[in-house]
Amino acid sequence: MNDNEMKTVKKEFMWVDGRRVELNGERNVLEVVRQAGVDLPTFCYHSELSVYGACRMCVVEDERGQILASCQTPPKDGLKVKTSTPKLQKHRKMILELLLSSHCRDCTTCPKNGKCLLQELAIRFSITGIRFNGESFKRHDLPIDNSSFSIVRNPNKCILCGDCVRMCAEVQNVGAIDFKGRGSGMMVSTAFGDPIIATDCVHCGQCAAVCPTGAITVKCDCPAVWKDLYDGDKQVIAQVAPAVRVAFGEEFGLVSGENVMGKIVAGLRMLGFDRVYDTSLGADLTVMEESAEFLERLRSKENLPLFTSCCPAWICFMEKRYPELKDLVSSCKSPMQMLGAVIKEHAKRHDVGDSKTIINVAIMPCTAKKFEAVREEFYRDGIADIDHVITTQELVKMFREAGIVFADLEPEAPDMPFGIHSGAGVIFGVTGGVSEAVIRRVAEDKSMEAILDIAYTGIRGLEGAKEAEVTVGDEKLKIAVVNGLKNIDEIIKKILAGEVHYDFIEAMACPGGCVGGGGQPFGLKPVKKSRSDGLYRADKLSQIRQSEENPLLAGLYKGVLRGRAKELLHVHY
Amino acid sequence: MVEGKDRATLDHILTSCNGDKRALIAIMQKIQHEYRYLPRQALEYVAKKLGVSPAKIYSVATFYENFSLRPKGRYIVRVCDGTACHVRKSASILKTIREGLGLDKDKTTTDDMLFTVETVSCLGACGLSPVISINEQIFAEMTPEKALACLNKIREKEAGNYGKKREKIHL
Structure with a gap:
């Protein structure tokens, strides 16, 4: 092509909260929204991992009032989304309340205190009370896995976002942990429930790096x-x-x-x-x-x-x-x-x-x-x-x-x-x-x-x-x-x-x-x-x-x- | 490590599914058919052969109610607790069977490895409710007494031909 020839570049745009955002090959609406300067909350989205769509915190509303999980929605030219509407706020609060209803809320003594995403979002969305009694589902007596020299696994604090599972399998190709069971009995487990030290775990700690809560933490030797x-x-x-x-x-x-x-x-x-x-x-x-x-x-x-x-x-x-x-x-x-x-x-x-x-x-x-x-x-x-x-x-x-x-x-x-x-x-x-x-x-x-x-x-x-x-x-x-x-x-x-x-x-x-x-x-x-x-x-x-x-x-x-x-x-x- | 006959069995199962990891569930079903449960060594062997992590296979095995990681008895008694059976008092049948065999919700297999008692959500035989199934056979319009009689009959028969191939139960 001649260098002097004029080219028309078709640009594509999306509207986020009424503002126009240029699309630059983002993989999903979530990335576009974040590009636009809105910090949409998520538990289960990590750019280097596959999209899981489990936490539903990143929901946005389109023009027709439909609720979309932004992490799973591909960006489209002309798509108009809102990131903060009464409906969305209600959804997010509800999700947090439900998660917290069965979560052990002993924040002050948790190793993740101050670094916990669940805690941070509860603060961000002003969760002041929990309407649901999750007592019967509350996990408090699942055994803590202390066997590793590098990490501690406490399944009682797990919110099942699957970040650790995908990190271990997709980025590290180790696959030492995966989900076990289903429904309210689901948890992240090693094969056959063995202690983590007896598995293929290589101690890289990337699971702890992506864990939003205190379910997997780095062993503290302080x-x-x-x-x-x-x-x-x-x-x-x-x-x-x-x-x-x-x-x-x-x-x-x-x-x-x-x-x-x-x-x-x-x-x-x-x-x-x-x-x-x-x-x-x-x-x-x-x-x-x-x-x-x-x-x-x-x-x-x-x-x-x-x-x-x-x-x-x-x-x-x-x-x-x-x-x-x-x-x-x-x-x-x-x-x-x-x-x-x-x-x-x-x-x-x-x-x-x-x-x-x-x-x-x-x-x-x-x-x-x-x-x-x-x-x-x-x-x-x-x-x-x-x-x-x-x-x-x-x-x-x-x-x-x-x-x-x-x-x-x-x-x-x-x-x-x-x-x-x-x-x-x-x-x-x-x-x-x-x-x-x-x-x-x-x-x-x-x-x-x-x-x-x-x-x-x-x-x-x-x-x-x-x-x-x-x-x-x-x-x-x-x-x-x-x-x-x-x-x-x-x-x-x-x-x-x-x-x-x-x-x-x-x-x-x-x-x-x-x-x-x-x-x-x-x-x-x-x-x-x-x-x-x-x-x-x-x-x-x-x-x-x-x-x-x-x-x-x-x-x-x-x-x-x-x-x-x-x-x-x-x-x- | 799996050796000898078991290894040949597992290799045969794997070959029959072309060693394809997408056929994992089918492979696991065949293993369960062979051993009446999923032996840990078998799953570990399959994991290695298929290039799937043992944790993933364990995940699949624990997700489906139909898979069992614990050895099951020679006779698997399934008490239907679907809506139709439930309203026609399947619960008392289950209770009687469990009491009769000394089992409960967590201990599902008798020590002599003869019976395993489970519940099932619907056997699709609602018109005959309440029903139980023993291995592949369906028993209709059960009462606690009839159910116990079935089990006793099996027990008597088994006492006579211990170690032989199990037969169809004639009532």
């Missing part, structure tokens, strides 16, 4: 951390994962993606942590070890593709679903476990803790890390390398409990000798970060231009599966960057069928990588993009961009790690 903080015979050391710093501020009214590492460090010291280290240094160690391993495998042409091993939920998935792939997975420990082992070894050698017991607390965006930390592989001489793992959300709780005014904190730097990281280490928190860091390490051209060019090979971005090609020496290497276990499952199937070939595969269980981890703060707004932007900004601001240039590493390899790198940094699952 009490154990408080106990150790107040114990004079213990030296408590914190390490903070990359993805935590760009999400933490959201809970205190700061912009999503703002790097608040300095404030977190200051706050941790106020809580009583004796030392604060940065897990990004662990990530730098991972880059060194994994790159060496990758180059070695390329040389010997054995055990390719190399799968990354940072993500404990992916490891768990691999063990349960594809144990035959074990040898392809990198033998590197995750950054958290590497740093944990190094901290304890360093303390032993230099007696920095005045003979106090060292307690390693890891602050992670991840619920699966809780499970990783208690794996027997990570106990040496009966002592765990990581003693406690708390998620971003749990640390927020501890800050609140301690009365720390986060906004007023003056940023501080982490402690030495584990407080300096490279830009490559900090981008571990986002999908594609591990690959980019490894490419920086194995690339022969280390000029700044070349380093910057890696960002444009296609490995950045939050898509579920990406490919990139890089040239190392005379070899063209194919790299796959995958997040979400379903995407990983699909790629593995293709590899096993011989349809595709890769040399290096970065696998992260949570959508978007660690920034979207199950332990991160969650809300209605899509925050993964801003969090990942935040990490790439942190990379840009680093004077050191490649892991091997981290000045602390040389000391470590000459000191603690001399002759012991295999023992301290690698693992055989």
Whole structure:
């Protein structure tokens, strides 16, 4: 077509509450309405999951007075809807009253207090009384499933929105939970009602991330951390994962993606942590070890593709679903476990803790890390390398409990000798970060231009599966960057069928990588993009961009790690 | 893990449905027909073969009243509690049968695995109400006494040919 030729673009519109809204490929009326600035309430709609249409909170009224569930209605040119009419208000209140009539309303002692969508909507719709006596249907004595290290399932608080079921099946392809029974006896259950730990659950915590109520919550390990903080015979050391710093501020009214590492460090010291280290240094160690391993495998042409091993939920998935792939997975420990082992070894050698017991607390965006930390592989001489793992959300709780005014904190730097990281280490928190860091390490051209060019090979971005090609020496290497276990499952199937070939595969269980981890703060707004932007900004601001240039590493390899790198940094699952 | 004869049986059922996960319910019905209930190992085996999560199969199994995850007796007694049967006092028949067999709402199968007692919403034989069915046979115009007599007859017969294939009950 000639560039100068005039084109008429037919635009399509819908009317929301009398205002015209342009349609831009939204998938349903709900998205259009939200685009128009109206926050329609829902329990069961999540953009990344299939449409379920169970809660009926998102109803709108069309011109003929017909009630439509907006999540299930495709947008249409000329469609006119109202989002708030007496009829709709009545419906929504009725739904909330019915849900609440059989819900245990012990809000003040619920772990989800203040974060519960049911509570929030009850406030929004001014529910002051409940006309129905749901006593006979009220669930209060269903057993609570405490078996997992990562999540707690309390079916008494379930409103059957099915978000967890769809998340587990559709995004993670795990399917550990599903509905059981029907009618008033329906509940979310594992197969045969087994405890969740005995199922295919990989501990990713995405079910807890989408649960609107307190039915699935992240296991709280704060009490154990408080106990150790107040114990004079213990030296408590914190390490903070990359993805935590760009999400933490959201809970205190700061912009999503703002790097608040300095404030977190200051706050941790106020809580009583004796030392604060940065897990990004662990990530730098991972880059060194994994790159060496990758180059070695390329040389010997054995055990390719190399799968990354940072993500404990992916490891768990691999063990349960594809144990035959074990040898392809990198033998590197995750950054958290590497740093944990190094901290304890360093303390032993230099007696920095005045003979106090060292307690390693890891602050992670991840619920699966809780499970990783208690794996027997990570106990040496009966002592765990990581003693406690708390998620971003749990640390927020501890800050609140301690009365720390986060906004007023003056940023501080982490402690030495584990407080300096490279830009490559900090981008571990986002999908594609591990690959980019490894490419920086194995690339022969280390000029700044070349380093910057890696960002444009296609490995950045939050898509579920990406490919990139890089040239190392005379070899063209194919790299796959995958997040979400379903995407990983699909790629593995293709590899096993011989349809595709890769040399290096970065696998992260949570959508978007660690920034979207199950332990991160969650809300209605899509925050993964801003969090990942935040990490790439942190990379840009680093004077050191490649892991091997981290000045602390040389000391470590000459000191603690001399002759012991295999023992301290690698693992055989 | 399922082995030997059971494995062959299940594989046969799966092949007869082309190993298609859309035929899940049909597969489950065939398993139930074979074992008179849905054994856990069988469901786990099928889940693996079909590429469906065990939780999903459990979900289907618990959704339908007709599926049972607990072993059932050799004779399944269904007492109709549809409207017609209900108004003609099916409740007292159910009560008598349960009392006679030492069963209740939760314990539905006798310890000797001979009888399982269930209710059913309608057997479509309202003109003959109240009705009960034992396995595939319908018994019309029941009273508590007649029902108990049926069960006793079965029991006597079973005592005589323990372990043999079950026959039609002649009353």
